[in-house]
Amino acid sequence: MPAEQSCDVVVVGLGPGGEALVSRLAAAGLDVVAVEKELVGGECPYWGCIPSKMIIRAADALAEARRVDGLAGTATVTPDFGPVARRIRDEATDDWDDTVAADRITDAGARLVRGHGRLDGDRRVVVETADGEDGPTTFVASKGVVLNTGTSAGVPPIPGLADTPFWTNRGILETESAPASMIVIGGGPIGLELAQAFSRFGTEVTVLEVGPRILAVEEPESSELLAKVFEAEGIGVHDDVSIDAVAHDGDVFHVTCGDVTYEAERLLVAAGRRSRIEDVGLDTVGVEPGHHLDVDDDLRVTDGLWAIGDIVGRGAFTHVSMYQSERVARVILGEPSLGEYDTSMPRVTFTDPEVGGVGMTEHQARERGITVRTSVTDLSASSRGFVHGPGNEGLIKLVIDDDRGVIVGANSVGVSGGETLAGLAFAVRAEIPVATLTNTIYAYPTFWRAIESAL
Known part of the structure; x- marks a missing residue:
């Protein structure tokens, strides 16, 4: 691969929004370079929205079967995590293989480059290829660069945690079986969804939330109702806790909160997400990285540089990223704007x-x-x-x-x-x-x- 190549647009990161943007621009005739260091499609189809909802769908079926008594007779339910694990592996993720998604990119007419993309000045991206054999390649984009680098699981600085084999969303969604017991650190959407789903498969679950209530992004009435449902289902919910230490003895996790120590076979850390913007070369274009990138309503960071998805801090949702990709596409292609940015964020x-x-x-x-x-x-x-x-x-x-x-x-x-x-x-x-x-x-x-x- 030549050391320097020209193109119209470089998209760094192919989560749902990035993938949609690449296909949209390439279909319009632009020369688009799509850069991805992991799997095309990003977190959502492989370790997020889709596999988690498959587990939830299966868990809900178990819950409904248990509600038959008093409605339509009697029912006996024996949970088996095997079928849902197979669905995730075979149907949702193709065993975590992105060939189909990668083919969509190239079939649309874009160039797919696998590796780590980093800004190297105005409209320039250096890519260290995954195999490293050809050395770095610089792509010079006449129209500009779009960042869609996404987030990774946030890991709180709890003493001892980093030295244990804890799960994040990736580990739990790749598991082949439901553990006997599990502690969940984090009472946000991800932690709560998986806590309830695994509880319905027979896992004894305890949720630890450091804030004053679970699901703090929504109304207090909603948090209170959900906490009552969880408790009725046998899920332990503890809010306003201080987590002092985490240890693992080879078989069991020990999570110490003051005078109380919780024990479980597995530990899921669902304590928020962290933007992947530390190593994308923002300094080369005069942008200071923070928790997220500041953008205008056209998702512009600076002239010739746009950002979409979780890294812009306007909602870490697939549907938001897809909406943002369309806004950016219209700007780049010179098409009529969608108008005022939708801040309603369902x-x-x-x-x-x-x-x-x-x-x-x-x-x-x-x-x-x-x-x-x-x-x-x-x-x-x-x-x-x-x-x-x-x-x-x-x-x-x-x-x-x-x-x-x-x-x-x-x-x-x-x-x-x-x-x-x-x-x-x-x-x-x-x-x-x-x-x-x-x-x-x-x-x-x-x-x-x-x-x-x-x-």
């Missing part, structure tokens, strides 16, 4: 009940000086909740700007909390007047109809 935590959120929380709205009115309705008390019976826990909370008469945020917790969220997401994004929502017919009996009670 999100879903796939526990049971699901926790959907969109827009601002009540606390965030009050911090912005908004005249806030809130309303909370109990989903289990709705007609659909009554019919559903076991597993009907849920709520809908609306955060309303009372001066403007629009919803600025909402939580939708329930059996289909993520699906119910869709209508609320439109309401927040389009600023549909509360008066219009009130003057709307809601199909009966649906979970969505509970929104009428919350207005």
Whole structure:
């Protein structure tokens, strides 16, 4: 490979947004170089969204089977993690092989270069190839460079932790079996989803959260409801803890929190994510790296440099990265802009009940000086909740700007909390007047109809 090559655009990092952007630009006729040092597709299809949801789907099936008693007779459930492990290996990840995804990139007309990409000045990227045989290659991009380097699991500086064989999201999603017991450090979406899923496969699970409550990104009412469900299912939930030390004796993890030591076969660390921006050469373009990259609404870091995905701090979600990739594509291709950046950021935590959120929380709205009115309705008390019976826990909370008469945020917790969220997401994004929502017919009996009670 020549030491220096020209192209139109270099995309460094091929997570969902990066992959979509490469295909979009290449299909439009641009000469695109796609750089990836791991697997094309990134964390989501191999160690994130897809395999985790396969486990959750299987775990939910177990939970529903256990709810047969009193509804439709009797049922005996024997959990077996083998089928879901095989689905992840064979169907979701192709045994962690990205050939199909890589072929999509090259079939679109882009050049795929495997290795570590690093900025080397304005519109220049140096790639150290994975095999290292050809030496570094510099790509000079006439239109610019897009960074989509993603995040890695954050590992808190707990004494002893680094010396133990703990799991992050990667280890747990590659496992072939459910452990007998597991401690989860972190009460955010990833930790909670996997805690509940493995509990339903028979794992004794304890969740340790250093903050005042689990799922702190959502409303307190949602956190409280989910904590009650977890406790009812036998999952230990401990918040506001101080984790002093972690040790592993060869068989068992020991996590010390003050006078209490928790023990388990496995330890999952789900304590947030860390942006991979330390070694991408930002200094060569005069950018100081922080926790994330500051960008404008076109995702521009500086002239000729864009960033998308988790590293820009506007929501670490696949759907956000895909949205951002389209915004950048339109700028690079000179197409009409999508318009004002969508800050509503819908999100879903796939526990049971699901926790959907969109827009601002009540606390965030009050911090912005908004005249806030809130309303909370109990989903289990709705007609659909009554019919559903076991597993009907849920709520809908609306955060309303009372001066403007629009919803600025909402939580939708329930059996289909993520699906119910869709209508609320439109309401927040389009600023549909509360008066219009009130003057709307809601199909009966649906979970969505509970929104009428919350207005």
